Amino acid sequence: MSSVFSNAVLDDDTRRGLLFQGEVFVYSATPASLALTGFARELIAEAFGDRDPETAQHEMEVGAFAALLAELKPRFIHHPRCRELLPALLAEMGCDPDRTYFDVPRLRTSTSGDYLTTGISYAFHPHRDCWYSAPFNQVNWWIPVFGIVPENAMAFHPRYFDRPVLNGSARYDYAEWNRTSRRTAARHIGTDTRDQPKPEEPIELDPQIRVVPEAGGMLVFSGAQFHSTVPNTSGRTRFSIDFRTVHLDDVRARRGAPNVDAACTGTTLRDFVRCSDLAAMPEELALDYEKRALDNPLRTAPA
Template identity: 70%
Template sequence: MTNVLSNPSFDDATRREHLYRGDVVVYGASPSTLALVEFTRELVEEAFGDLDPELAQYSMDVHEFAALLADLKPRFIHHPRCKELLPAILSERGCDLDRTYFDVPRLRTSTSDDYLTTGIAFAFHPHRDTWYSAPMCQTNWWMPVYPVSSDNVMAFHPKYMTQGIANGSYRYDYAEWNKSSRQDAAKHIGKDTRDQPTPEEPVELDPQVRVVPEVGGMMVFSGNQLHSSVPNTSGRTRFSIDFRIVDIDDVAAGRGSVNVDARCTGTSLRDFHRASDLAPMPEELAAAYDGAAVPV
């Protein structure tokens, strides 16, 4: 059973236990999240100029739109301001910054009515992040930049938290993906030919859980939770931010969700940096996760 917990008062260790079991945690907007929203809007609105970013898809050629995102998204990801704002959010939510490691934040876009659903604006099929070499202790933090609705967010498919699915993760190697596929996202318009882990058997999409946070609100869930992009029929492009964190004690101890079906090779742990001082993940811990994942 998946519970959606609103503004819980428990500490980070208890929160991780809930997330590893499949619960979803939702927080309201806060000073630190609204600061990140404000900064993100500044970058987005500067990039789109006189156009409303949520409606620009109706005024731009799709190739032009993809090229704009191909410039905007890396600028956001690597901007030093993000490395200041994320630790503030984590501290506000009770994380120990000396034990918490985060990956760079991503700016995501979901355009309406199939305008652009591939490459730089990939519409995610049902998947787990753990199919993409994420550790079982990874938790995902997601927040909208502009108002969202139930027809442009994401869906969780909770029955699969404990039920495995035949999938293509056995073909996925994280190092090879970084070398040959990640940087080509903007080239895939209309059809995305990159081999990404997908279900290889029918998936029951209902019942599903959709959470609609307020602007600056945050939803937090396990990277092992099966989730997908809701087909956007809202008439507006959705802009959102997500980032991932791990607790180093859980990394060292091998704690986290139960692996029911991931068979990928390698690990994303080398992408994580300590929230207190941006020190990299210790190599000896990352190296321990380099082999192929094996379901329990």
């Protein structure tokens, strides 16, 4: 990673090629991104009622806060309106609706201090999405719902984009995670006992890059980027949306960022649907990626 492109006027093929090389893109808010964050704000306001959602953590017992998020987040994630808003946003950003596939948008929270950093409001340690069975042609889109500051943003750790990190991804299988761990998130308050891929060697977090888009602005980066949740010291809960895309031609050609250290099995490809008609990713591609994950030369026997 060497550059952050701001409002770059590039076609999507060129942009993806640069993303796979470790570059990062940031875009100002657009009508479609504001429609998405506006919808999220509506659901957030309904859930929190008279409370300010960014400061409610200072008034609510942590268990009640976690229970509220356990209802709010799935409501947003699976709402039919999101499947209308995301294709519109991606078309606005120059993505081919017949070749671009997206997964569900997640509504994320990062509370201030140590109030709630596990389970339903998990504070992500430094990681690559590709440790979690994401394809190396995955593009991540990250959008703040409200204004953010460097103290509650996310961070990139650029020295590690093409540098291996000892990690626990060899113990991770996506299908097994869905079967045993995903649905238990809201139960993990205070500690999170789920085994997730993490660095297993000391990591130098600096130099790091924190990009601070406006509310509704978009941060776009490769799923292979080494990134983390910033320890939130802002005094306010950060709300953000993230989702992922893949381009069918990249998936077929296995074109993407380099794999320097991921040894997980399974694939997230079945989570993606086509922008134009919500058709599923072709099953033969998911099966091929699963087979290739098992044959990954970086893979070692789980500890």
